[in-house]
Amino acid sequence: MKGFGEKNQLKKIKTPKNAEILDSDQLIKKAFTLQAQGRTLEAAKHYAYLIKHGIKDYRVFSNYGIFLNEIGKHKEAELELKKAISLNPKYANAYYNLAVLFIGQGNLGKAELELKKAIKLKSDFAIAYYNLGFILKDLGRLKEADSYNQKAVEIDPHLTDAYLSLSTMYSGDKTPKWHNQLFSESLIKNKNNRELINIFFARSNIFHREGKYQESAENLINANNIKLRLNKSEANLLINKTKKLKISSDNYERKNKAFGNYPMSIFIVGLPRCGSTLVESIISLNSHVRDLGEVNIFEKSYREYKESEKKTDLSEIYWKKLEITKNKRSTTNKWLFNYQYAGIIAQAIPNAKIIHCYRNPLDNILSMYRAHFATGNNFSSSLVDSVAVYSDQEEIMKIYKKEFKNHIYELNYDKLVTHPSEEIKSLILWLGWKWNDLYLSPHLNNRKVSTRSNVEVRSPITTKSLGGWKNYKEMLRPAMEIITQKDQYKDLKY
Incomplete structure (x- = not known):
């Protein structure tokens, strides 16, 4: 467990649960043991008790800060972690824990x-090197990210997170040292499920880059089955x-309230890996647009709004969360599953623009299957369920487009990357913006990108992912048998 540090000097105090007298070292050790056993709430009670009784142990403040961050008390967590640093400015784990807090808040600079x-x-702090590489990749500094991840596996050859990160940046031009380590038999021994998933996805990424699609598919199946x-x-x-939200949309009571000249609220919707990150990078090149990213x-x-029994206007609640009254810039919201709320958004948010991104279904399903999302999107590990969810969003958006055609723009990713100039100009015209050639170079956008597309979006627009499903026909057979039953996809033959 990280954050233990040196033993503190003795001091007699009582335990939180009874009147038994223990010295501070014993009680601190007990708290550490509880935390190591995963009994974090009990450990946190001990940390809080120790702090309340004046113990000035930097390890206690650091570990308590970790707990507070995990339960969402970020301001309190930051204070405890900074206290740990003030008590021991040479305690590397406290700086690391503070960095984890800032990553969670999206403050990658700090x-x-x-x-x-x-x-x-702490020059051998492998997980710190990995996390530094992780955030630099989100910031588009790929060479630095690669370097820090390579350093992480040099220090800890069993750090599977770093292999996975490196595999997403692997160009295939040279064979780095970590490549052989990734495919060694020793790496896979005595690994837990999470680590095995990382290894199988990383190996699949390498095989994919090398054009060894059968081997890539075998590793994808292993990884997704474990998931x-x-x-x-x-x-x-x-x-x-x-279905439920469609009923709510049908029953939504639209209020004829004047909101003045509120800015445009752009919602980018669809399924993961549909090209939405590229679209947001294009739009956010407009200096008057505030990029919210994937926020729910x-x-x-x-x-x-429902809890208030519909007494407060939904748009006011939404704008308050965006602090829209202080900053009237237009916004992009890329929470993709807002497609389920498209009907409500179109009615509730004045000046709402909904961009529905979609692509070839088999390319989309394959890309999700290959993605290894950090959280959520569990359906993507099942090819059959991915077809079901794809069809669901496709059908509901057809309905909403008929009902709210002035609010919804269809953006076909395949057309976007094949004819970027034509498609981007059409999008910008629909948004009512003045044209700028910069929109044709979204890879120059230096914004933070924390999605699975954080590497691809740094390259110029390309068609290389189109038709990729054809390399995985055998693996995709369960999805193909279902999707080709639809008339518009009957040509996607096995």
Whole structure:
């Protein structure tokens, strides 16, 4: 467990649960043991008790800060972690834990600084090197990211997260040292399920780059089967939710309230890996647009709206969360599953623009199957369930486009990358913006990208992913047998 440090001097205090007298070292050791056993709440009670009784042990403050961050008390967590640093400025783990907090808040600049401090103090801090590479990849600094991840596996040859990250940046031009380590028999021994998933996805990425699609498919199947055993697909829940929200859209009571000249609210919707990150990079090249990324703000706003018994206007709740009254820039919201709320958005948010991104279904399903999302999207590990969810979003968006055609723009990813100039100009015209040739170079956008597309989006627009499903026909057979039953996809033959 990270963050233990040196033993502190003795001091007699009582335990939180009884009147038994223990010295501070014994109680601190007990708290550490509880945390190592995964009994974090009990450990946190001990940390809080120790702090309350004046113990000035930097390890206690650091570990308590970790707990506070995990339960969402970020301000309190930051204070505890900074206290740990003030007590021991040479304690590398506290800087690392503070960086983790900043990463969670999306403040990658601050996280970078704290990680570099941690590494300076602890040169063999493998996980810190990996996390530094992780955020630099999101920031588009790919060479630096690659270098830090390589350093991570040099220090810890069994750090599977770093192999996975490196595999997404692998160009195939040269064979780096870590390539052989990734495929060694020793790497796969005594690994837990999460680590095995990382290894199989990383190996698949390498095989894919090398054009060895059968070997890539074998590793993808292994990885996704483990994922499904750990986390069941939520496909049925998603489909039922779509149906319920359609009813809510039909029953939504539109209020004729004047909101003045509020800015444009752009919602980019679809399925993961549909080209939405590229679209957001294009749009956010407009200096008057605030890029929100993948934030589930609208759903939270809708829940608050329902809890208020519809007394507060939904748009006001949403704009308040965006702090729209302070900054009237247009916004892009790329929470993709907002396609389920498209009907409500079109009615509730003045000046709302909904961009529905879609692509060849088999390319989309393959890309999701290859993605290894950090959280959520469990359905993507099942090819059959991916077809069901793809069809669900396709059908509901057809309905909403008929009902709210002035609010919804169809954006075909395949056409976008094949004829970028024509398609991007059409999009910008629909948004009502003045044309700028910069829109044709989204790879020059230096914005933070924390999606699975954080590497691809740094390259010029390309068609190389089109038709990729043809390399995985045998693996995709379960999906193909279902999708080709639809008339518009009957030509996608095995």
